[in-house]
Amino acid sequence: MKFKLGDFVRFVDEKREGYVTKIIDAQTLGVTDSDGFEIPVVVSNLTYVHGHGNTEIEKEEMPKPVVVNVPAISKVENGIYVAVANDNKAGNVVHFHLQNQTPTTMLVSIHAFRKDKYSSVFYGVLESFSSSLIYSASLADLDIWPEFSFQFLLHHKDDVKPVNPLNLLKKFRAKDFSVEQKDLPQLKQKGWIIRLDEQAPLIDAQKLKESFFKTAEEKKTVAVPSKEVDLHIEKLRDDYHFLEPDEMLNIQLAVFQSTIDAAIVHHFDKITFIHGSGNGVLRSKIHKLISQNPQVKTYMDAQKEKFGYGATEVVFK
Known part of the structure; x- marks a missing residue:
């Protein structure tokens, strides 16, 4: 019998069950039991537990949501x-x-x-x-x-x-x-x-075409941003004490978007956004926007020695 990651199995020679959590080699699997210990087990000593509701869907049965x-x-x-x-x-x-x-x-x-x-x-x-x-x-x-x-x-x-x-x-x-x-x-x-079903925003072809024909003077009207941009709300607004959480987030995202656009206009090779760790909402939102930007080559956590876990470095194409 061939097993795969996530299968729920039972040991043949003892009363123990667990999930297949590692493929060690063709004859040996790593099985994690209810105590959280991963145990190397020979495939011949395992049997599949039917009806447990894991990844194997029986051909004669349709899954019941x-x-x-x-x-x-x-x-x-x-x-x-x-x-x-x-x-x-x-x-x-x-x-x-x-x-x-x-x-x-x-x-x-x-x-x-x-x-x-x-x-x-x-x-x-x-x-x-x-x-x-x-x-x-x-x-x-x-x-x-x-x-x-x-x-x-x-x-x-x-x-x-x-x-x-x-x-x-x-x-x-x-x-x-x-x-x-x-x-x-x-x-x-x-x-x-x-x-799964969110799609990247559609790009206006006409606006994109116009952007290629902007004069040098028009492009220079965009201020050169800093190489390191702090998105903490207290750095952006003095009146942040009076803002609702969704208002703060919208302001932070607007600053992020305008800054990354400016960095692209001025041909930056990379830029760092300091968003903090917090509840992860701002980080998640800007990572989503970064991943949808066609001008971005890659992005990663910035230097942990300098920023901890609260900054993202964006590298442009």
Whole structure:
């Protein structure tokens, strides 16, 4: 029998169960038991536990999504998400739950691939405002997780024009799990929630064309920004004591956007934004904007010796 990361298995020669959390070699797997210890086990000494609800979907059965009440997730904007939560028993194992936070029914197909080898992860119907477990793995092995291919066919029961199927590739990165954990209402625990159906904003072709023909004088009207920009609200506004949290965030994001635009105009090779650690909201927002900017080559945590964990360095093409 062939096992893969996330499978729930039982030891043949003793009463012990756990998740496959590491592929050591062709004959040996690392299995994490309920005490959180990872044990090397010979494949022949393991048997698959059917019906546990992990990543293996039996061919003769369609997955049964767990339906939840809409009010319980009222704080989550409509969309398609992956909610990632730690296992209650094996602390280094995380479980991925696909969440359909839309009024449509979805036909879902998910595959994992690594080095041109593909495997089925999940398939089935996910009703509107419901959730289903799709994958389990060890967070410690993040670097060797496969890339995932998500395919969604959305069906609306009302008189609504059908939309095109949604196809996307997703490789989970360390930055996805570097932000502070949030409440996951559907799972009734904390974890990370990652939206799948957000798309980069459309670029106005005419405006982009006009920008290429701006004169040198027009470009010089944009002030040269600092190489290090502090986005802490007290550095931007004297009246920050009277601002609501969402107002502060909007001001910080506006300064970030205008500064990165100015850096591009003046052909900066790189720039550093100091956003602090805090609750991770500002960091998450600017990372999303950075990842969607076609002029950005890469970005990373800035020098920890100088900024701690509260700054991001952006490198331009």
